[in-house]
Amino acid sequence: MSRIVIALGGNALGNTPAEQIRCIDEAAHALVSLIKDGHEIIISHGNGPQVGIIQLAFEKASKIEGKIPQMDLPECSAMSQGYIGFHLQNGIKKELRKQGMPWQVGTIVTQVVVDGNDPAFSNPTKPIGGYYDEATANILMENHPGEVYAEDAGRGWRKMVASPKPVDIVERDSIVSLVDQEFVVIACGGGGIPVVVDDNGDYQSVAAVIDKDFASAKLAELVNADYLFILTAVDRVAVNWGKPNQAELTEITTKQALDYCSEGHFAPGSMLPKVQAAIQFAQSGKGKKAVIASLEKASLAIKGETGTLITDELPTISVR
Ligand SMILES: Nc1ncnc2c1ncn2[C@@H]1O[C@H](COP(=O)(O)OP(=O)(O)O)[C@@H](O)[C@H]1O
Numbered sequence: 186m187s188r189i190v191i192a193l194g195g196n197a198l199g200n201t202p203a204e205q206i207r208c209i210d211e212a213a214h215a216l217v218s219l220i221k222d223g224h225e226i227i228i229s230h231g232n233g234p235q236v237g238i239i240q241l242a243f244e245k246a247s248k249i250e251g252k253i254p255q256m257d258l259p260e261c262s263a264m265s266q267g268y269i270g271f272h273l274q275n276g277i278k279k280e281l282r283k284q285g286m287p288w289q290v291g292t293i294v295t296q297v298v299v300d301g302n303d304p305a306f307s308n309p310t311k312p313i314g315g316y317y318d319e320a321t322a323n324i325l326m327e328n329h330p331g332e333v334y335a336e337d338a339g340r341g342w343r344k345m346v347a348s349p350k351p352v353d354i355v356e357r358d359s360i361v362s363l364v365d366q367e368f369v370v371i372a373c374g375g376g377g378i379p380v381v382v383d384d385n386g387d388y389q390s391v392a393a394v395i396d397k398d399f400a401s402a403k404l405a406e407l408v409n410a411d412y413l414f415i416l417t418a419v420d421r422v423a424v425n426w427g428k429p430n431q432a433e434l435t436e437i438t439t440k441q442a443l444d445y446c447s448e449g450h451f452a453p454g455s456m457l458p459k460v461q462a463a464i465q466f467a468q469s470g471k472g473k474k475a476v477i478a479s480l481e482k483a484s485l486a487i488k489g490e491t492g493t494l495i496t497d498e499l500p501t502i503s504v505r
């Protein structure tokens with residue numbers, strides 16, 4: 186039996202409630218199959234599209250109806266955790282019931298501590314919300330001084346917000362306690378609600394969106410997981426991505442992964458943070474394994490039949 190932290194891509198959850206329910210229904214079988222194989226799972230998820238939509242909805246509503254306030258980013262993140270957690274709870278419960286399994290499912294509103302002096306606060310790099318063309322992004326920047334829009338991994342222009350690195354997880358003990366009681370736990374949604382610790386030791390929220398892959402690596406480290414699974418839309422990480430000599434990686438050491446990162450094989454804002462988060466977890470303790478794989482093949486990935494395995498110690502590399 187292994188303890189597995191699973192990071193689900195926010196872009197894979199669709200853009201509407203109906204799409205999200207459908208995506209989760211499709212993912213639930215793969216997630217439950219890991220429990221059926223005897224593993225404990227803790228699920229985290231992205232919220233990039235969703236948190237941007239929630240913030241924009243409040244901004245628009247506040248202009249139409251004066252009494253509706255604008256909503257700050259941490260509150261929008263908290264709402265996204267509830268909204269996505271609600272659908273994940275129901276989708277996973279439905280699949281568990283179908284398979285006659287008695288596990289409970291619970292979502293924890295999770296706060297993640299960041300460093301208030303993180304340089305990320307003055308360099309917004311995390312894309313949120315929908316996609317725009319360049320001309321529209323320029324108009325939005327003119328009309329909203331202080332807002333930053335930039336290209337997101339060749340997919341279009343998006344609003345960029347600060348994305349500090351996770352340092353600690355406030356609700357870590359609650360998460361471990363529920364896992365120990367055979368709950369499927371959903372935590373650190375959207376990378377967690379970013380907070381800093383003030384002089385009194387209280388938590389104060391800060392306007393940022395933490396990368397869910399980095400938050401998942403921190404979660405996996407703090408709950409002493411054996412595996413970090415980063416599940417996305419491709420079966421394996423590739424070198425020379427999108428080129429005629431593209432080659433998928435099956436197993437790499439953290440050293441090899443670092444070399445590939447510095448050679449520019451992984452797109453910033455998409456695959457690069459996943460590989461960096463995988464390295465971080467693999468280096469966090471002896472025998473720790475990180476796997477980047479496709480969502481629907483999660484149960485094959487744990488058997489080593491698909492995905493890219495990243496560990497600190499593998500002596501060999503396979504490329505195919
Ligand atoms: N070197 C690479 N190997 C594999 N996929 C890559 C690589 N570089 C970029 N990608 C792209 O990155 C995507 C994963 O990033 P993204 O869509 O942002 O993730 P998420 O699932 O968290 O929303 C893959 O589906 C693929 O299209």
Ligand SMILES: NC(=O)OP(=O)(O)O
Binds near residue numbers: 233376397
């Ligand atoms: N918070 C976060 O990393 O979300 P995405 O995975 O949707 O970008």
